[in-house]
Amino acid sequence: MSALIRMLIVDDDPLIRNSLKIILEMDDNIDVVGIAENGFEAIKICKTHSIDIALLDVRMPVMNGVEAIKDICMNTSTKCIMLTTFEEDQYIAEALNNGARGYLLKNNPPDKIIDAIKLVYSGNTVFGEVVLERLKSSISKGNSNDNENAFKEESFTDREWDVIKAIASGYSNKEISSELFISEGTVKNYISNILSKTELKHRTQIAIKYLENKR
Structure with missing residues (x-):
């Protein structure tokens, strides 16, 4: 990677702020280019x-990280990663719904954090193993009987399957658009349809559900 990530x-x-700055800039x-305390x-x-x-x-005075990323993701092109000691389901779900990538x-080694930053910069979504297991558990507990069977082959069109597989591979909307030769707006429409059919809330759940039910 030759691009400089700001x-x-x-x-x-x-x-923690100063230690992370030293580690990341290695x-x-x-x-x-900036540090902030809330x-x-x-x-x-x-x-x-x-x-x-x-x-x-996550937890900070004045405004916490989960609240902040909603505004950041809606009004800027900045991609957000939560780096925290808190693994509660509520924080994870809210962060994802607000746009976290x-x-x-924080107990991840520095090289894992740096790798995650580069992956998100490239358009992927990244979760630690503990967080991913909690997401799987949360989805499993929350699914109805109908939803458990939502990833049957007949549930989706061929193009929707193409989008699902691309999401599960970590592709961004822009990358899916390029891969499938469709507009980003069309990609968003497909994702909305998939979420509606599965009664899931966000694209990460689509990826996890697909990986759990590979056809």
């Missing part, structure tokens, strides 16, 4: 600077 680190602990492809500051920086990836903690725990 990073924002958001954490209320100054030791990679030649990462430039930490979600409100993060929103301001993302709106006034060109930030590729924002790495946010990754959810990692």
Whole structure:
């Protein structure tokens, strides 16, 4: 990767902020251009600077990370990754619904965090193993009997299957558009139809459900 990834680190602990900055900037492809101690500051920086990836903690004063990413994802092109010690289902679900492209725990080694940043920058979605298991468990508990069978072959058109497989492979909407020779708007429409048919809430659940029920 030759592109320079412009990073924002958001954490209320100054030791963690500064340590992350030192660790991340050891990679030649990462430039930490800003730090913030709460979600409100993060929103301001993302709106006034060109930030590729924002790495946010969950619990912070003034405004937490989960609330902040909703505004950031709606109003900027910044991609957000949650990096936290909290693995509660509620935080994970809210972060994903608000637009997070990754959810990692702070006990991951630095190289894993750096790899995740690069993957998200390239258009992928990334979750730590513990988070992924909690997502699977949450989906399993929440599914109705009808929903458990929602990924039968006859449930979707061939094109919808193409989109489902691309999502499960970690493709972004832009990459799906290029791969299938359709517009990004059409991709969004397909995803909306798939979510409606499965009664799932977001694309990550589509990927997990597909991987659990590979045809």
